[in-house]
Amino acid sequence: MIAALGGLIAGAAAVYVRESGSGNGAAVETAGAKSCEAAKDKVAAITPFLKGQVAAMAPASDPRPLPGLNFKGKDGKDMTIADFTGKTVLLNLWATWCVPCREEMPALNALQQSAGSEKFEVVAVNIDIGGDEKPTAFLNETGVHDLGYYRDASMGVFNALKTEGLAFGLPVTLLMDDKGCLISSMNGPAAWDSEDAKALVKAAAGS
Known part of the structure; x- marks a missing residue:
């Protein structure tokens, strides 16, 4: 009987821990959603510009922050999307292969x-596994010198987006507002140097 009673107490404790964890997670999720409440207006503002060369960009049905977007800057410093608070960001994941x-x-x-400023930045994150040799060689060969150099050799940032249902392959591109809230996304390439893309960025950054 004592053993049975002990088992019941242990079981009750396990249920309590699981429920408490779930409740905390729900609270964090709710807080995140509230912090992006104003982003709904930004989604409405950019939706008319999701056309032409950027028609594949889909407006976010639930603007929200995205945890797990971790990568490294040029100096090897750990970074997250929060480091760009105050800027609208076009986050693009790419690989040399x-x-x-x-x-x-x-x-x-x-x-x-053409559009980079204190209000907007293209953040292209390379996810090649291994060292920097291949991505840097490719950027030099193609004359891509205006983008900051961001890397995630662990592919963790891609897996985080896959978990969110936002990444199915490469390239994948997200448009984040100046508070780090998702407002639009797409899988596949686009003509980012087109007038359609510039108009979308202008509407998103409010410039």
Whole structure:
């Protein structure tokens, strides 16, 4: 009887721990959703610009922060999307072995060159496994010099987006507002140097 009673107490404790953890997670999720409440207006503002060369960009049905977007800067410093607070960000994941990625990198570079400012940045994160040799060689060969150099050799940032249902392959591109809330996303390449892309960025950054 004592053993049985002990088992019941242990079982009750396990249920309590699971429920408490779930409740805390729900609270964090709710807080995140509230912090992006204003982003719904931004989604509405950019939706008319999701056309032409950027028609594949889909407006976010639930603007929200995205945890797990961790990568490294040029100096090897750990970074997250929070480091860009105050800027609208076009976050793009690419790899040297991805042919569509290679083809669109010059266009992303041109977008950064024409639209990059204190209000907007193209953040292209390379996810090649291994060292920096291949990605840096490719960028030098193609004359892509206006983009910041961001890397995640662990592919953790891609897996985080896959978990969120946002990444199915490469390239994948997200548009994040100046508070780090997702407002639009797409899988596949786009003509980021087009007038359609520039108009979308202008609407998103409010510039």
